[in-house]
Amino acid sequence: MAIVKKRLGDLLVENGVISEEQLQEALLEQRQSKKRLGDLLITQGYITEQQLIEVLEFQLGIPHVNLFKFNIDSHITQIIPESLAKRHQVLPFAKEGGKLMVAMADPLDYFAIEDLRMTTGFRIEPAISSRDELQRAIARHYGLRDSMSQMMVEMPSEDEFEETEITDETSPIVRLVNQMIQQAVQLRASDIHVDPGENNLSIRYRIDGTLKTERMIPKQMQGFITARLKIMARLNIAERRLPQDGRIKMQFDYRMIDIRVSTLPTMHGEKIVLRLLDLTTGVQPLERLGFSEHNLKAFRSMIERPYGILLITGPTGSGKTTTLYSALHHLNDEDVNIITVEDPVEYQLEGINQVHVSPGIGLTFAAGLRSILRQDPNIVMVGEIRDSETAEMAVRASLTGHLVLSTLHTNDAISTVVRLRDMGIEPFLIASSLLGVVAQRLVRKICTECKTSYSPPEQELILLKRYGVHVDTLYRGNGCGYCNNTGYRGRIAIHEIMSVDDRLAELIASSATIEEMRQAARANGLIHLMKDGIMKVADGITTMQEVMRESVSH
Numbered sequence: 001m002a003i004v005k006k007r008l009g010d011l012l013v014e015n016g017v018i019s020e021e022q023l024q025e026a027l028l029e030q031r032q033s034k035k036r037l038g039d040l041l042i043t044q045g046y047i048t049e050q051q052l053i054e055v056l057e058f059q060l061g062i063p064h065v066n067l068f069k070f071n072i073d074s075h076i077t078q079i080i081p082e083s084l085a086k087r088h089q090v091l092p093f094a095k096e097g098g099k100l101m102v103a104m105a106d107p108l109d110y111f112a113i114e115d116l117r118m119t120t121g122f123r124i125e126p127a128i129s130s131r132d133e134l135q136r137a138i139a140r141h142y143g144l145r146d147s148m149s150q151m152m153v154e155m156p157s158e159d160e161f162e163e164t165e166i167t168d169e170t171s172p173i174v175r176l177v178n179q180m181i182q183q184a185v186q187l188r189a190s191d192i193h194v195d196p197g198e199n200n201l202s203i204r205y206r207i208d209g210t211l212k213t214e215r216m217i218p219k220q221m222q223g224f225i226t227a228r229l230k231i232m233a234r235l236n237i238a239e240r241r242l243p244q245d246g247r248i249k250m251q252f253d254y255r256m257i258d259i260r261v262s263t264l265p266t267m268h269g270e271k272i273v274l275r276l277l278d279l280t281t282g283v284q285p286l287e288r289l290g291f292s293e294h295n296l297k298a299f300r301s302m303i304e305r306p307y308g309i310l311l312i313t314g315p316t317g318s319g320k321t322t323t324l325y326s327a328l329h330h331l332n333d334e335d336v337n338i339i340t341v342e343d344p345v346e347y348q349l350e351g352i353n354q355v356h357v358s359p360g361i362g363l364t365f366a367a368g369l370r371s372i373l374r375q376d377p378n379i380v381m382v383g384e385i386r387d388s389e390t391a392e393m394a395v396r397a398s399l400t401g402h403l404v405l406s407t408l409h410t411n412d413a414i415s416t417v418v419r420l421r422d423m424g425i426e427p428f429l430i431a432s433s434l435l436g437v438v439a440q441r442l443v444r445k446i447c448t449e450c451k452t453s454y455s456p457p458e459q460e461l462i463l464l465k466r467y468g469v470h471v472d473t474l475y476r477g478n479g480c481g482y483c484n485n486t487g488y489r490g491r492i493a494i495h496e497i498m499s500v501d502d503r504l505a506e507l508i509a510s511s512a513t514i515e516e517m518r519q520a521a522r523a524n525g526l527i528h529l530m531k532d533g534i535m536k537v538a539d540g541i542t543t544m545q546e547v548m549r550e551s552v553s554h
Contacts, residue, residue, distance in 0.1 A: 008037055008108050012047065015055055022046045035254075038106055039131070049130050056128050062107045065127040067093060067137040068449065068482040074141070079120050082142040088112035091129075091137050098122055103129040103137070133482075139186040140484075166228040173224045177232070181259070181274070182252050183214070187484075190276060190317075194229070196222055196269035207484065208444045208491050209317065226263075226270050233261035241265055247344075248274075255280045260344065283329045283347055284322065290493040292532060298497045298525065299438060303327045303405070308435035309398035311385075313410040319442050319493050320407040321346060324381060327405055328352060331379055339375055341368035342383035357383070366390045373397055382406040388423045395425055398433040412529060413437040413498035414518050417508055431500075431509035439496040439529055441550040443542045444488035450480035451540070460544050467531045475540040492541060494551065496529040 009023045018026075018041065026040045033040070041047045056062045070093050077085075079100060080092050090112065094101040100122035104112065107126035116124050129137075166173055180203060184192045189205035201217040217225070230237050233246030248259040260275040291299060302310050310327075312320040325347055328338060332351050343357040343365070353375070355368050366389040369382055373393075384407050385391045398404040410416045416437045420430050456464065456474045464471065477487025500508070504520045518526075533547030 008106070011059060011108075012041070012052075012055060015059060017051055017055060018046045036106055036109075049132075053128050053130065056107060063127045065093065065101075065103050065129050067091065067103055067129055067133055068480050070094070072137075072141060077141045079122070080116060081119070082138075084116070084119060085138055085142060088115065089131065089134050089138075090116065091134060091141065093127075095122070099125050101125045101127060103127050103134060105129065105131040105134050135186045139183040166224060166231055173221075173228050176221075177225060177228045178250075180215075181250060181257070181276075184274075184276060185252050185255070185257055185278070188490075192274040192276070194225065194272040194274075196266060196271060198268055201225065208486070208488055209442060210444075210486070212484075222269055226272065229261060229272055229274070230263070233259075235261070235263065240270060258346075277346055279347070283325045283349065286326050286330050289319075289323060289326055290536075291495060292527070292535065294525070294527065295495050295497045295532065298436070298499050299327075299495075300330075302436045302497075302499060303331060303403070305403060305435055307398055307401050307403055309394055309404040309406070309433045310435045311416055311437045312405075312407045313413065313416050313437060313439045314407075314441055315409065317442070318440055319491075320440065321383070323438065323440065323493070324383075324405055324407065325349070328379070328381055331403075336378040337376055338379040338381070339372040339377040340381040340383070341365055341372060342381070364390075366393055369393045369397065373400075373402070377402060379403045379405070384408070385423075388425075391420060391423045391425055395420075395429050395433045399429070410439070413439040413496050413526065414514055414521060416498075417517060418514065421511070427511045428509045431505040434500050434505075434508070436497060436499040439498075440493045441529065441533075442491040442493055443533060443536070443546040443550050444486075445490045445492050445542055446475055446540065447477040447480065447483035447487055447489040449482040449489075450478040450487065451475055452478055456544075463544065464534060464538070467528070467534045469531075469534050469538045471538045474537060474544065476543050487543075488546075492536065494529055494533040494536060494547065496526065496532065498526050499524055 009027065012018045013020055013023055026037060026044060026046065030037055030040055038052055042049055042052065053064050057064045072093050076092050076095055079095070080090065085091055088109065089105040091103045092100050093103055100120060102116060102124055104126050106112070107128050113124045113126060168174060180192065184205050187205060187207055189207050191206040193204040193206070193211065195202045195204060200219050201222045202213050203215040203217060204211050204213050227237050232248045235244045235246045243265065244263045246261045248261060250257050250259065256279040258277040258279050262273045264271045286296060286300065312323050314320050328340070328349060332338060332349065334351070339353045339355065341355045341357060345354045345356045348354065355372065357363050357365055357368050365382055365384065365386060369380065369390060370393060372380060380397060380402050382390065382394055382404065385394060394404050394406055408416055408419060410419050417430060421427060453473045453475050455472065460474065477483060479485035479487045483489040498521045501524045504517060504524060507517050507520055530547065530551040533542070533551050536542050537544050537547055
C-alpha cells in the first residue's frame with residue numbers, strides 16, 4: 001500500500017481536529033522536548049488517541065489493528081530486533097511474501113519505516129495501533145528475551161566479576177534489570193518478586209492482585225541481578241544475612257516510577273520484592289474510588305466534619321492508603337493545616353506537611369503524632385495505628401478539636417470497635433471520638449474487550465436474591481490478549497461504611513455485643529461489604545467469584 005507522504009500536523013489541521021495555532025504551539029514544544037508530535041497533542045489535550053487513529057484510518061486508509069486479537073508467531077517478532085521495536089514503538093504482526101505488516105503508534109514516521117526496511121529487507125506495510133496497546137504487546141512478545149540471550153553469552157564468571165558489570169548502564173546485567181522493571185510497568189504490575197530457587201531464579205509480577213511467573217532465569221545470574229538491585233536501592237551489597245529496605249526512582253516513557261525495595265534472606269539466597277508506584281497517576285478524586293452513590297455521600301459527610309476520628313480498615317493491599325490520600329486531597333485547602341505521619345510517604349501532596357517515621361532514631365508513629373499536635377494542625381493523618389500508644393493518642397487528638405484519619409487491620413467495620421477496645425481504649429472514649437469506619441477490599445474488574453453476558457446458575461441467583469438484587473443476566477470475561485487471558489483488567493474497591501450516630505455511640509459506650517452494634521449500624525444505613533460487591537456484579541463491573549473471594553459475609 002502506497003502512503004501519500006503527508007505530515008501529521010497538516011493532516012490534523014486540514015480535517016479541523018486542531019487549529020493552526022495549536023499546531024504551532026505543539027511544534028514549538030516538540031523542538032524543545034524532542035517528543036513525537038502525536039504524543040504532545042494528546043498530552044496537551046488538543047486531541048484524543050482515538051481521534052488520531054480515526055484521522056489516519058479514514059483519511060489515509062491506514063488500517064487500525066487490535067494487537068490483542070492477533071495470535072502473533074514468535075518467528076514474526078524475531079524479524080525486527082527488540083531494540084528497534086522499542087525505539088520506534090513498532091511490532092510486526094504478519095508476513096506475506098516480501099511484505100511485513102507492522103503496527104505503529106505513528107504510521108507517518110517515514111524515517112522509522114525506512115529504518116525497518118533497511119534492517120529487515122522487507123517492504124513495510126504500516127498499520128496504526130494505540131501507544132498503550134503497543135507498549136504492552138512489545139513487553140509481552142519481546143520481554144527479557146534478547147537481554148537474557150546476550151547476558152548468557154557475555155556474563156562473566158565469579159572470578160572475573162568486576163563492579164562495572166552492575167554499574168555500567170551498557171552492561172547486559174544492567175539492561176536486563178532495567179527491562180525487567182520496564183516490562184512490569186508496561187504490564188501494570190504493582191509488585192515484582194525476584195524469588196531464588198534451588199536451581200533457578202523466578203521473576204513474578206503481581207497484576208491486579210494476582211501473582212504470575214513471568215520468567216525463569218538461570219541460577220548463575222542470581223548474584224548479579226541481586227547485586228544490581230541492591231546498588232540501585234543504595235543497599236549494602238556485602239550484607240546477605242539481614243533483611244534490608246531501600247528505594248529506587250526511575251523514569252520510563254516520561255513516567256516517574258517510585259520503587260520500594262525489600263530484601264529477605266532465604267535458604268537459596270536473597271528474595272527481593274519491588275513495590276512499584278506510578279507517581280504520574282497522582283491521587284484519585286473521591287468519585288473514582290468505586291464508592292456507590294449512597295457510600296460516597298456517607299464518606300464525604302464524615303471527612304468534612306471538623307473533628308473526630310475516621311478509620312479505614314482492610315487487609316494489606318486493599319487500597320486503604322489510596323482512600324486516605326484521596327480524602328486528604330479533597331480536604332486540602334489553604335485555610336487548613338494538614339500534617340501526616342507515614343511509613344513510608346508514598347505520594348507527595350502539594351500543600352500538605354508529610355513526616356516519614358524512622359523507628360531507628362525513635363521517630364515512631366506515636367512520637368511523630370505527639371510532635372505534630374504541637375504544630376497547630378486542623379487535620380492529622382496517621383499512616384497506620386499499630387499499637388495502643390498510637391491508638392490512644394489518635395483518639396485523644398480527635399477529642400481536642402482535630403480531624404484524625406488513619407488505617408487499622410480488621411475484617412469488617414464493626415470489628416474495629418472491638419479491636420480498639422482490645423488495644424486498651426475505653427469504650428466511652430471510642431463512642432465520643434469515632435466518626436465512622438470504612439471497610440474495603442479490591443476486586444478485579446471484568447475486561448471490557450472480552451466481556452460477555454450469561455444467565456446466572458441457580459446458586460448465584462439464590463445469593464443475588466438473598467441480598468435483594470434481581471437480574472436475569474450477569475457478565476464475565478472470556479480472556480483475551482488485552483487482559484493476558486485472565487478475563488479481568490484493573491481493580492475497583494467494594495466498601496462497607498459504618499457511620500456512628502447517637503444510638504450506635506450509646507451501644508459502643510455501654511460495651512454492647514457485636515450483633516447489637518451491627519443491627520444499629522444497619523438501621524443507620526450500613527450496606528454489607530458483600531452486598532456492595534453484589535451490586536457491582538449486577539452492574540456488570542465485576543464477577544460473583546471475585547466478590548465471594550474478597551468479601552467477609554456477615
